[in-house]
Amino acid sequence: MSIDFSAKRLSYEKDELIETNAPNTPYPLLQTWIHDAVAEQIGEAYAFSLATCGADMRPSVRTLLMREIVPVGDDIQMIFYSNYDSQKGQDLVDNPFAEALFFWASLERQVRASGRVVKLSDEKSESYYQSRPKDSQLAAWVSRPQSGVVDSRAVMEQGFLDYTAQFGESIPKPKFWGGYCLMVDKIEFWQGRANRMHDRLVYTKQGDTWSRQRLLP
Numbered sequence: 001m002s003i004d005f006s007a008k009r010l011s012y013e014k015d016e017l018i019e020t021n022a023p024n025t026p027y028p029l030l031q032t033w034i035h036d037a038v039a040e041q042i043g044e045a046y047a048f049s050l051a052t053c054g055a056d057m058r059p060s061v062r063t064l065l066m067r068e069i070v071p072v073g074d075d076i077q078m079i080f081y082s083n084y085d086s087q088k089g090q091d092l093v094d095n096p097f098a099e100a101l102f103f104w105a106s107l108e109r110q111v112r113a114s115g116r117v118v119k120l121s122d123e124k125s126e127s128y129y130q131s132r133p134k135d136s137q138l139a140a141w142v143s144r145p146q147s148g149v150v151d152s153r154a155v156m157e158q159g160f161l162d163y164t165a166q167f168g169e170s171i172p173k174p175k176f177w178g179g180y181c182l183m184v185d186k187i188e189f190w191q192g193r194a195n196r197m198h199d200r201l202v203y204t205k206q207g208d209t210w211s212r213q214r215l216l217p
C-alpha cells in the first residue's frame, strides 16, 4: 500500500515577510528568525540540512548541528563540525560550494544559505573539540572514516572501549575531524502565507554589498 499525503494541506497564516519590515542586509533578519525558533522551543532549532555535490555530480544532503553563526561586518559565517574524511568532506574537496537549510515548521519558515565552505583553523576546531563531552570526543575516533562501512555495531562498541583505554582522561582531537565555515553569499528567507502566496526574499552578495529581491513563491 502506498503512503499517500496528497489530501493533506495546511494553510500558512502565522506571519508575513514584507520589504518594508525587512533589513537591507540579512544578518539582523536571520538573528530574529533564529531567536524566534529558539524561543518557540522547536526541537533542535539549530539543526540544518547541508547539501553538497561532489565530482560524481550526485547531490547529497544530511542533517548537521549549527554551532555558531557569526556576523563579520555585514557578512554571515556559519560554523559546523564534522569528519573531514566523510562523504560530505570529500564532496567539499571536489566542490567547495554548499547550501544550508533550516526549516521551522511551527513558524512556517525556511531559510536557505549558500556559499563557499572553508575549513576552520585547527586551533578553533581544537578549542571546540575540547569543549565537547568525552563520549563525543571518543565517538569521533570510532567513526573513522565517517560514512565508511562497518561490519557490526559490536565493532563500534569495541572501538569505543579501545580508545577509552588508549587515551584515558585526555583525548586528542583527531586530525580528520574539525570545523567548517560556510561563507554565505546568498540567503533566502521564506515565510509561508495563505493560498500558497508565500513570501520569499533573497539577499545576494555582489562585491561588498548585499542586494535584496522578492522571488515568486
Ligand SMILES: Cc1cc2nc3c(=O)[nH]c(=O)nc-3n(C[C@H](O)[C@H](O)[C@H](O)COP(=O)(O)O)c2cc1C
Pocket: 044, 047, 060, 061, 062, 063, 064, 065, 066, 080, 081, 082, 083, 086, 087, 088, 089, 146, 147
Ligand atoms: C539531528 C542530527 C544532528 C547531526 N549533527 C551532526 C553534526 O553536527 N556533524 C556530523 O558530522 N554529523 C551530524 N549528524 C549525522 C549526519 O546527518 C550524517 O549522518 C553524517 O555526518 C554523515 O554524513 P555524510 O555521509 O554525508 O558525510 C547529525 C544527524 C542528525 C539527525
